[in-house]
Amino acid sequence: MRSTVWVTVARREIVTKLTDRTFLLSTFGLIGLLAVVLGVQAFMANRTETYTVVTSSAPAAQMAAQVELVAEATDDKVSVTVTRAADDAAATRALRADEASVWLHEGGDGWLLTGKADVPDGVETFAATAIREVTLGANAAAAGTSVEELVRGSALSTAVLEGDAEKAGVAQALGFALALLFYLASFTFGYALANSVVEEKASRIVEIIATKITTRELLAGKVLGNLVLAFGQMAIFVAVGLVGLTFTEYDRFIPAISGAVGWFTVFFVVGFGLLACLWAVAGALASRTEDVQSTSTPLTFLTTGVFFGALLATGTAKTVLSFVPPFSAVIMPVRVLEGSAPWWQALVALVILVVAAALVVQVAARLYQRSLLQTQGRLSLRQAWSTPD
Missing domain, CATH: 3.40.190.10 (Periplasmic binding protein-like II)
Incomplete structure (x- = not known):
């Protein structure tokens, strides 16, 4: 029974979200918008x-x-x-x-x-x-x-020293799409996770839950549930995008894109899990829903930084950030697509991200455990860390 408790919590998170009309409308609305955009592009390309x-x-x-x-x-x-x-x-x-x-x-x-x-x-x-x-x-x-x-002698040909210009354009567009997907998933599901934690804390429901399961199991279940939801939504968006791409003039790039998407999937799971733990801590530090905006401000800046870092970083800065968690969750798959990163660099970046995620999980679990049942007011990170178990 103990080994399946966190699965039960995850299932509850998933069911709650899947029965939320706002979540469903926003998801299907984005899918419809993406399908329309790709449909128009395919129509224009084949007209x-x-x-x-x-x-x-x-x-x-x-x-x-x-x-x-x-x-x-x-x-x-x-x-x-x-x-x-x-x-x-x-x-x-x-x-x-x-x-x-x-x-x-x-x-x-x-x-x-x-x-x-x-x-x-x-x-x-x-x-x-x-x-x-x-x-x-x-x-x-x-x-x-x-x-x-x-x-005779007037023919002009073109050549580039690195890469393919058209492929680079596709990589840039896909890089923006992947960065946007990661940003939306991290921010949307992260903020919802933080609000879910603080609502249970403010209503004292968490005190009842804590008598049956440990706070670490509760944290694991919440993170897993939101990870499954975020991954499922992301997978649908990517699948619609790849199918739509087959009807455009860029369909020849799908094999190369599929490899990069595979790397992005793995990086997404680890990177989102890392941020989700921190979002849960942001919710545990708050005592009221109104406090979440304050406790989650650092995470908001971090998530936004990952998004703009993936879009704006170039040259050496981009190479370095592709190994730095959580920036590597987006930038390294983009570099793989561009052809500027071999597979072994992607593997090294993934190992670093996994190690960083493991450390964050340990720290987040301690902060979450020590702040979840504290209802006297909003806690700082120092207060949560020094609070006895």
Whole structure:
């Protein structure tokens, strides 16, 4: 029976939260919001852009046909349709009536692309490419040479010394998402845990509970229950995000992302457990619900610091913080995703985090045990530590 007491406490914490309408509405609301955001992104990424180019002369029609060919060869999600107007006035009327996206016609020493209110960037890019290729070919023929000869040696390629720029962008976005998940889970469930402790303390229910189980078992059950809830919520968010990512152009990064998410899961469990113990102590130090805001202020700053540290730290500072608990709970998985941290560094950071969590649990258990039954007022850490068992 003694070995399952803390499980009973954890089950009570879970059931209480799962029957809380506010918790359920906020969770499903965030899931819905995430699904909508990913759905819109997937729709935009897979949507075919259609442009209609109107011309009013034979040379312009020929050039527009080249624009259509360039667009089809460059982007399979872009469709260009060419129409012919009887004259310039008819082309202008088609443009004003939104029957065409742009009007391609001769203008000065070259070509002119006219839009109603603006010229879409996509069609402008394709038109510029087509006109340059056609004009370059004509000029080369007039000069008695070839396009290949004219452009020889002008090719420009790009390269980076470290990493992949697009992958780095995905890593940055995912890093923000993981940091936000850890912050929301730590703050939301931590604050709820602290309030739960102080409510039981203020109502004297904890005195009845303490006659049946030890305060350490009560602490273990509360931390475990909230850890299960936080992990479950986080897992749902991550699963929705990964599924949504498969419908976007970034789906090729999912294998690399999955590895980083695996590391984040392990770090999340240990890091959240560390902070949850401290949140429980914040609740035990208070005697009224109003006191929790004061006793939890250091934790609020710490949790916020982890969030902004993960977002703002760079270079050496980021490397160092990736080994410092609890910052490592977020920063190290992000470094793994970026490719700047090998697996052994992640393992070392995890061992350090586990050791730190074990020490925090010991300290938190003592503070929790010695302050939980003290109802004479808000306690300081020194008072709680020196209070006899």
